[in-house]
Amino acid sequence: MKKTVFLLLCVMTFHVFSNPCVAQTAPVKKPKIVVGLMVDQMRWDYLYKYQDRYGDGGFKRLLDQGFSCENTMIQHAPTVTACGHSSVYTGSVPAINGIAGNSWYDRAWGREISNVEDSTVTGIGGNAKQNKSPRNLLTTTIGDELRIATNYQSKVVGISIKDRGAILPGGHTANGAFWEESGKFTTSTYYMEALPDWAKKFNEKDWDKLLMPKGWKTLYPVDTYVLSDKDDKDYETIYKGEKKPVFPHKPSISRSPFGNTWTLEFAKVAMEGYKLGQGNFTDLLAISLSSPDKIGHAYGPNSIEVEDNYLRLDKDLEDLFGYLDKRYGKDGYLFFITADHGANHSPGYLEENKLPTGVLTNDVFKELDTELEKKFGIPGLILTRNGYQIYLDYDVISKAGIDKITVADYIIEQLKQVPGIETAFLNEALASATYPEPIKTMLINGFNPKRSGDIVIVKSSGWKSGSRTGATHGDWNPYDAHIPLVWMGTGIRPGKTHRLVGMTDIASTLAAILNIQQPSGSIGHVITEITD
Known part of the structure; x- marks a missing residue:
């Protein structure tokens, strides 16, 4: 008996140590394609607010079959389009990836520049002035790492109405990035010398007439939209040619929900044109829907x-999922949906409902210029202002023999007295500032020493710059920073988590699923719960 047991143990020991597969999990199946969908200005609560009216194949399918990270937060401020798109695909923040805003003042150029501006390239298939590329992005993206890992055999494509929504997610090595110009999808010579034939053919169609022949009418009777305010509000934007901000509207396609349909139709022909998901390695398609942002800014x-x-x-999502199911199989693709930022309500709406709000007008900064000149006896100490960043004029300050910190401290003290401005900080001193987390870290993450201003302004909750009409975003608050993140497809298990997840975790998770290196500036963590 003892001899039999001994022999059995010997056989088992030999089997374990000679077979490396024992006690190991099976290799994770890789998707044929990763489809990332960013919805510009999608607040997290939109997943649920209209849920009773959603069909079974769109958002409900996502939440039923996918894994939702319910507490996903942006980790930087400002919470704007370019920063959000670059953060998702680099796994990084503006302080590292360099995308400090939709634009910033470039001291070397002596003017404000766009986040994707590039004078070395020209536009094709549209306006030749579309000199756009990802060269201002200082780190790699998950698409770049995927291309590197497969010796550039994987394909990566970015598509959006907005240039930054296509270019930044695509990264430096994308096979193509396409954005809208004059009602057509265009690109630049950074990617190619001419538009592909399939793109030219797509652009030949009159999509305005195809998708919205009678303008924009509500999908259902207007009086059934009980989760929204009345149609005619004085804080909504009135478009050119309209007398009131009411249905039916006749906007351009990009300022209507049909802009989403148009973008997704272009994405389908791009999948076919590039033969995405048909090679030996996983491909990546980064789609961004810009129309929700345009609609949200106008109406709130x-x-x-x-x-x-x-x-x-x-x-549209139901149609997209049906297309992906048919093309790749339900388990053949990995899909995720997220947003670049959320949005606050219009000051008009907030004041009407007795909620904290107000408007910061440009008069505040004109008065600041006047007070500075009175104090120091010289005009022009502020070079410019971009968003909530103030840039000091170093030449003027130096010639006047004034200390920069002295000027900055005076500006900060003046700003703190303004209603609607919670506080202001010298960017370089943020690390030692007395201010609660996570706001302080969000401001630090949003500060790029070579591109951001000298002083950052923190507005009071609910306040907006400009006017009481429309809505906007850009602040640290949850209405701007709390975004959806839902995964579905290859290897994803149904479920949800309410633990804190960061926007930068998306790229790290994709890297783990695809078994590739994280992007060069990544600070994210893998969301381990989403897979089996």
Whole structure:
């Protein structure tokens, strides 16, 4: 008996040590394609606010079959489009990846520049002035790392109405990036010398007439939109040619929900044109839907226009999932949806409902210039202002023999006295500032020493720059920073988590799933719960 047991143990020991597969999990199946969908200005609550009116194949399918990270937060401020798109695909923040805003003042150029501006390239297939590329992005993206890992056999494509929504997610080595110009999808010589034939053919169609022959009417009777405010509000934007901000609208396609449909139709022909998902390695398609941002800015989160946009987007998603199912199989693709930022309500809406709000007008900064000149006896100490960043004029300050810190401290003290400005900081001193987390870290993460201003302004909750009409974003607050993140497809298990997840975790998670290196500036962590 003892001899038999001994022999059995010997056989088992030999089997374990001679077979490396024992006690190891099977290799994870890789998707044929990763499809990342960013919805510009999608607040997290839109997943659920209109849920009773969603069909079974769009948002509901995502939440039923996918894994939702319910507490996903942006980790930087400002919370704007370029920063959000670059953060998702680099796994990084503006302080590292260099995308400090939709634009910034470039001291070397002596002017404000766009986040994707590049004088070394020209536009094709549209306006030749579309000199756009990803060269201002200082780190790699997950698409770049995927291309490197497969010796550039994987394909990466970015698509959006906005240039930054296509270019930044695509990264430096993308096979193509396409964005809208004059009603057509265009690109630049950074990527190619001429538009592909399939793109030219797509552009030949009159998509305005195909998708919105009678303009923009509500999907359902307007009086059934009970989760939104009335159609005619004085804080909504009135477009050219309209007398009131009411349905039916006749906007350009990009300012309507049909801009989402148009973008997704272009994405389908791009999948076919590039033969994405048909090679030996995983491909990546980064799509960004810009129309929700245009609609949200004009009408605000509680408008019928925004509700109608998401009810129509729900149907667009159902159509997209059906297309992906047929092309790749339900388990052949990995899909995720997220957003670059959220949005606050219009000051008009907030004041109407007795909620904290206000408007910061340009008069505040004109008065600041006047007070500075009185104090120091010289004009022009402030070079410019971009968003909530103030740039000091170093030449003027130096010639006047004034200390930069002295000027900055005076500006900060003046700003703190302004209603609607919670506080202000010298960017270089943020690390030692007395201010609560996570706000302080968000400001630090948003400060790029070579591109950001000298002073950052923190607005009070609910306040907006400009006017009481429309809505905007850019602040640290949850209404701007709390975004959706739902995964579905290859290897994803159904479920949800309410633990804190960062926007930068998306690229790290993709890297882990694809078994490739994280992007060069990544600070994210893998979201381990989403897979089996």
